[in-house]
Structures are given as structure tokens and as C-alpha cells.
Amino acid sequence: MERSEIGALVRSAVDGDAAAWKAIVEGLGPLVWSVVRAHRLSDADAHEVYQTVWFRFAQHLGRLREPEKAGSWLASTARHECLKVYRNARRLMLTDDPHVLDRVSEDGSPEQSLLEAEEAAAQSERVRRLWQEFEELGERCRQLLRVLIASPPPSYQEVSAALDIAVGSIGPLRQRCLRRLRARLESRGAA
Numbered sequence: 001m002e003r004s005e006i007g008a009l010v011r012s013a014v015d016g017d018a019a020a021w022k023a024i025v026e027g028l029g030p031l032v033w034s035v036v037r038a039h040r041l042s043d044a045d046a047h048e049v050y051q052t053v054w055f056r057f058a059q060h061l062g063r064l065r066e067p068e069k070a071g072s073w074l075a076s077t078a079r080h081e082c083l084k085v086y087r088n089a090r091r092l093m094l095t096d097d098p099h100v101l102d103r104v105s106e107d108g109s110p111e112q113s114l115l116e117a118e119e120a121a122a123q124s125e126r127v128r129r130l131w132q133e134f135e136e137l138g139e140r141c142r143q144l145l146r147v148l149i150a151s152p153p154p155s156y157q158e159v160s161a162a163l164d165i166a167v168g169s170i171g172p173l174r175q176r177c178l179r180r181l182r183a184r185l186e187s188r189g190a191a
Contacts, residue, residue: 001027001161007068014062025054028071031162034150035075039082049081056081071162072139075146133184141177148174 006027012020032053036046056077057070064073134142147159148170160167 001071003068003071003164006070007066010061010064010067010070014067024070028074028162030150030154030158031071031147032074032078034154035078035146036082037151038146038149039079039086041082041085045085049078049085052081053078072143075143079146129188130181130185133181133188136184137177137180140173141180144170144173145177145181 006024009020009024009027013024032050036049036053039046039049041049053074057074060073064070134145137145143163144159144165147154147162154162156167156170159165159170165173
């Protein structure tokens with residue numbers, strides 16, 4: 001979908017054209033899903049975020065300053081909503097219930113549970129650092145990499161249409177973006 005086409009569809013949807021709204025959702029839905037899936041949320045959280053993004057889009061539809069950039073708006077909103085889910089999941093519930101505190105996991109000893117928890121925390125920290133460095137990349141790199149990690153992966157023609165990049169430029173741009181990300185991670189000892 002080209003930006004001019006997206007802009008026209010958004011303006012039509014603002015005027016109440018249900019077919020335009022449907023075309024927007026069908027055309028940009030895969031982009032939203034790619035961003036949501038990239039955050040590796042549970043299925044329930046992913047579906048919730050997907051619905052929330054479209055709800056927010058409907059709320060702001062008439063206020064978009066650049067309707068032709070609706071894809072960028074949706075991707076950015078999806079990322080923010082995913083991060084909200086992460087922040088809410090990190091909140092701990094404190095307890096002084098001795099039954100909860102003394103409970104032995106069904107998977108094994110308390111020591112094994114501690115080792116698994118430490119490994120999960122280390123993995124979570126690696127993922128957090130990766131996304132932190134990812135956010136420092138330029139907007140173009142972030143958009144391209146988000147779309148390319150979609151599942152199932154979009155064709156280069158779809159990527160070209162969604163991001164307005166020549167098909168022949170996608171591979172080289174992807175390589176440059178990944179090199180930048182790798183260099184950022186290595187410079188901070190997080191590779």
C-alpha cells in the first residue's frame with residue numbers, strides 16, 4: 001500500500017467510509033501484527049494489544065496530521081502498547097503468606113528454581129538491552145527491522161509498499177541496520 005493510497009483511505013474513513021476502514025485494517029494489519037509479535041507477548045496479550053492499537057487509531061483517526069503516515073503511527077502505537085504490557089507484568093505482588101513463601105516448585109528443588117529464575121532474569125536483561133539499543137537506531141532502521149521480523153515474513157514487495165523503499169534497497173538497508181545494531185551492542189558489551 002503506497003502512502004498516498006493510505007492517506008486517501010484514512011481521509012475516507014474519517015468521513016465514515018466503512019470500506020476504507022476495512023482496507024486500512026487489511027492493508028496495515030500485518031504491520032501491526034509484526035510489531036506486536038516482535039515483542040513476544042503471550043497470545044492473549046498480543047491480541048489485546050492488537051485490538052487496543054486499532055481502538056486508539058479509531059479514536060485519533062480524525063486528528064492525524066499526516067494521514068499518509070498512518071502505518072508509522074500504528075507501528076509506534078503498537079510498540080508503546082507492548083511496552084505498557086511489559087511494565088505492568090514487571091510489577092511484583094508482595095506477600096507475607098508463609099504458604100506462598102515456603103512453597104516448593106513442582107519442577108524441583110528451590111535451588112533449581114533459583115537457578116532458572118536467575119537465567120530467566122539474565123535473558124530478560126539481554127532482551128531489554130537489545131530493545132534499548134534497537135530504540136537508538138534511526139526510525140528507518142527500526143521500521144524496516146520490525147516489518148522484516150514479522151511472522152510469517154512479508155515479501156519484499158509488501159515491505160516496499162508498506163515502507164516506500166525500493167525492493168532492491170531492502171536487503172542492503174537491512175544489512176546496514178543489523179550491523180549498526182550489532183556494533184551498538186558490542187560497544188556496550190552486550191553482544
